[in-house]
Amino acid sequence: SYELTQPLSVSVALGQTAGINCGGNNVGSKSVHWYQQKSGQAPVVVIYRDSNRPSGIPERFSGSKSGNTATLTISRAQAGDEADYYCQVWDSSTGHVVFGGGTKLTVL
Amino acid sequence: QLQLQESGPGLVKPSETLSLTCTVSGGSISSSSYYWGWIRQPPGQGLEWIGSIYYTGVTYYNPSLKSRVTMSVDTSKNQFSLKLTSVTAADTAVYYCARLYCTNPNCFQFDYWGQGTLLTVSS
Numbered sequence: 124s125y126e127l128t129q130p131l132s133v134s135v136a137l138g139q140t141a142g143i144n145c146g147g148n149n150v151g152s153k154s155v156h157w158y159q160q161k162s163g164q165a166p167v168v169v170i171y172r173d174s175n176r177p178s179g180i181p182e183r184f185s186g187s188k189s190g191n192t193a194t195l196t197i198s199r200a201q202a203g204d205e206a207d208y209y210c211q212v213w214d215s216s217t218g219h220v221v222f223g224g225g226t227k228l229t230v231l
Numbered sequence: 232q233l234q235l236q237e238s239g240p241g242l243v244k245p246s247e248t249l250s251l252t253c254t255v256s257g258g259s260i261s262s263s264s265y266y267w268g269w270i271r272q273p274p275g276q277g278l279e280w281i282g283s284i285y286y287t288g289v290t291y292y293n294p295s296l297k298s299r300v301t302m303s304v305d306t307s308k309n310q311f312s313l314k315l316t317s318v319t320a321a322d323t324a325v326y327y328c329a330r331l332y333c334t335n336p337n338c339f340q341f342d343y344w345g346q347g348t349l350l351t352v353s354s
Contacts, residue, residue: 124294156340158278165327165344166278172339209278213331213338218283218291220268220331220338225277 125214127223134229135200143226145193145210153212155193157186160225161206169208170195197228205230233258235328235345242351243322249315249352253328253345260309261286266331266338269302269313271324272347279324283331283338284311318352325349 128146135141145155155173158166168177170186173193183198197204210223239251253267260267269281282292284302292300296315304311315322326348329341 154337154339158341160278165347166341167344168340168342171342177342207277211278211340215337218338219293220270220280220283220291220341222270222278222280 125212125217125219125221127210127212127221129208129210129223129226131224132227132229134231135197136231137202138199141197141200141204141228143195143197143208143210143228145195145223146191147193147212147221147223148191150191150193150212151188153214155186155188156211157184157195158209158211159204159206160209166209200228200230202230204228233330233343235330235343237326237328237345237348239326239348239350241349242353243318244354245319245352246317249313249318249322249350251313251326251328251348251350253311253313255309255311255330260304260311261306263335264333266291266333267304267311268329268331268341270327270329270341271322272327273321273324276324281313281315281326320352323350323352 157170159169160166174186185196209225234256236254266283268283284290299316301314329344
């Protein structure tokens with residue numbers, strides 16, 4: 124079955140830029156979506172279809188892909204960005220949804 | 232504004248069947264642009280997709296749970312449901328229902344989520 128790999132944790136200094144990677148076989152051919160989950164809350168999509176931001180999501184959040192890796196970039200990191208972040212794809216060959224294992228972002 | 236609300240027993244005994252319902256309001260479950268899904272999250276762990284269902288009843292299940300999962304939809308009540316049989320402590324988790332955006336033939340992201348409901352498996 125298809126798998127997505129994320130680092131367990133990423134740290135970033137306040138005001139600096141953080142990048143969270145999501146790796147998977149041939150992920151370049153799939154649409155990648157990113158969710159932010161704050162403690163005790165349901166996930167919220169922050170990037171959809173690789174690089175699109177829903178309304179209400181700050182421009183500081185951006186998404187990109189290169190080869191077998193998708194990246195969520197958070198610029199000018201704020202304390203309020205501390206959360207768990209998950210990548211997700213839909214596998215067209217099976218109709219299955221796949222989540223990455225999640226990355227805990229810490230803002231120092 | 233679309234809203235999803237999970238409902239269920241909160242506590243289930245080992246070996247019994249877990250039953251959850253998601254009620255959709257502010258929109259129709261019969262829309263051709265969406266599947267409807269269940270996702271769970273054990274305490275302190277990541278998100279796990281359980282399955283997705285279309286309003287016609289077409290389903291896709293996580294292979295790791297497929298033998299124990301049944302999803303159904305009731306368009307008259309704008310609800311969809313999850314049954315998970317032979318539960319163990321490992322099934323203790325927050326269970327979320329969510330809407331999966333699709334444009335034929337592809338699906339994409341879960342754009343609306345319920346608040347989640349904690350289900351504990353214990354005797």
